[in-house]
């Protein structure tokens with residue numbers, strides 16, 4: 511058996527096209543141009559690439575995008591003050607603070623300050639709470655994109671066992687919340703595994719859906735995967751100048767029914783979902799939702 515390769519690049523292009531049409535319609539109806547401001551602190555080259563791709567995708571979809579680039583030495587107080595001024599700028603609908611932030615800045619302190627209505631990453635505790643309660647304002651971009659990828663496989667998720675590797679605030683925890691909600695692409699039974707989990711391999715082996723987000727290159731191997739499982743790889747690891755995920759793609763694709771590649775899997779979907787959230791944010795702030 512060789513798994514279906516879930517082409518995140520192609521799926522993201524389809525979503526971006528749909529969102530561009532919705533943006534066009536929104537502009538005609540409201541005369542409002544959705545506007546995202548990204549805040550990038552420091553010189554992390556990967557972050558710079560991601561932010562550039564976000565900006566390009568916005569522009570192609572008809573969303574205005576602005577970048578606030580700040581030096582690596584920026585203090586927490588300075589960053590808070592910049593976020594606060596974006597909060598009150600009525601011309602800005604979405605605020606995105608690119609993570610990770612430099613060491614001297616407490617990420618939580620910054621994310622807590624973002625106006626929840628403009629929080630297109632869905633990292634603010636108010637938005638996290640709404641997700642937990644099953645009445646989301648915004649869905650976090652990576653888990654949202656992953657859910658769309660699972661839906662694209664047409665696999666029935668209801669009652670299936672989804673095992674998430676990693677308990678991060680960006681992927682692991684919100685992913686679990688999305689998969690246990692009622693509805694399409696959800697209704698799953700979810701286990702989160704992490705660095706202290708015992709018998710991790712045995713647990714993963716029982717999964718119908720595996721979501722690997724632990725940042726360990728090629729950690730999930732074929733012997734850990736139940737035949738026919740859907741395998742989603744969130745990892746982006748650079749090993750000897752090669753980009754690999756958290757899944758041993760070549761081995762696992764022989765066992766899984768569907769698998770995402772790295773690159774070209776989850777990453778492009780993360781960006782597509784950001785566009786969706788920015789349009790939603792413009793709608794909310796223009797009184798259209």
Ligand SMILES: Nc1nc2c(c(=O)[nH]1)N[C@@H](CN(C=O)c1ccc(C(=O)N[C@@H](CCC(=O)O)C(=O)O)cc1)CN2
Nearest residue numbers: 560606607608609610631651773774775776777778780
């Ligand atoms: N404020 C945020 N910070 C971070 C997020 C986020 O959603 N919001 N997620 C990640 C980084 N990220 C988006 O910001 C992101 C990572 C990777 C990709 C992507 O398309 N990756 C390519 C590979 C690119 C490469 O060569 O590195 C792929 O997988 O095909 C998009 C977005 C942490 N920070």
Ligand SMILES: [Mg+2]
Nearest residue numbers: 676677678704
């Ligand atoms: Mg973790």
